[in-house]
Amino acid sequence: MNDQPSTIFADSSLDELAASVAEPGFGIFPKLLSANIQNDLIKLMTDKVQSDSLVQAGVGAGHEMKVRAEIRNDSIYWFDPDDPAPMANKWIVAMDGICQHFRQHLFLSLWSYEGHLARYPAGGFYKAHLDRHAKTLAREITVIAYLNEDWLASDGGQLRLYTDSNLGINGPFIDVLPEAGTVVIFRSADFWHEVKPAKRARLSLTGWLRGREEPLTGGI
Ligand SMILES: O=C(O)CCC(=O)C(=O)O
């Protein structure tokens, strides 16, 4: 497979991702990443861990973000378009490509990407939540790529995705193993999800395709 920036996702993959976002609003795609891309992302993650670049993740948006280890206890590295690692830039370019594809094919107003590498330590988890922050409408679509080779069901760490947007955490769910190469996509405002406790360190790359920034007035 050609690993030029624009081809991290082949056109056929972009079409499949778009179809799942259109209906039912989420999609789970094992082995969507090529072995090369997967290895480069794992290497990027390893480099960031070794250079001590990860910080404890918080909850909430902007200046209201707080570390809340009882809700999530992963460490993250925010992608920066100026990161010297070619793979960081490649990923951002690929995400911009998805925004463009979804603008053209789904008529969604998506204009930017924010994302981070995340490392959950053994025992790590993230309690059930929606990704769209209460005070901003910017996060439209969540895209998660997993980077764990040979992950077993007994390792835990499943993404539990609640598939009925009306019933939320009282409804049916799908458990997804965070196996390297798997990509999960869903509408950020509609699907509750959580990370079940993992028995070994768990690596993922989570990001959001964003619409225009529109702060809501009034408290929520
Ligand atoms: O790593 C995952 O499976 C999900 C992470 C997540 O829900 C988040 O960062 O908002």
Ligand SMILES: [Fe+2]
């Ligand atoms: Fe989330």
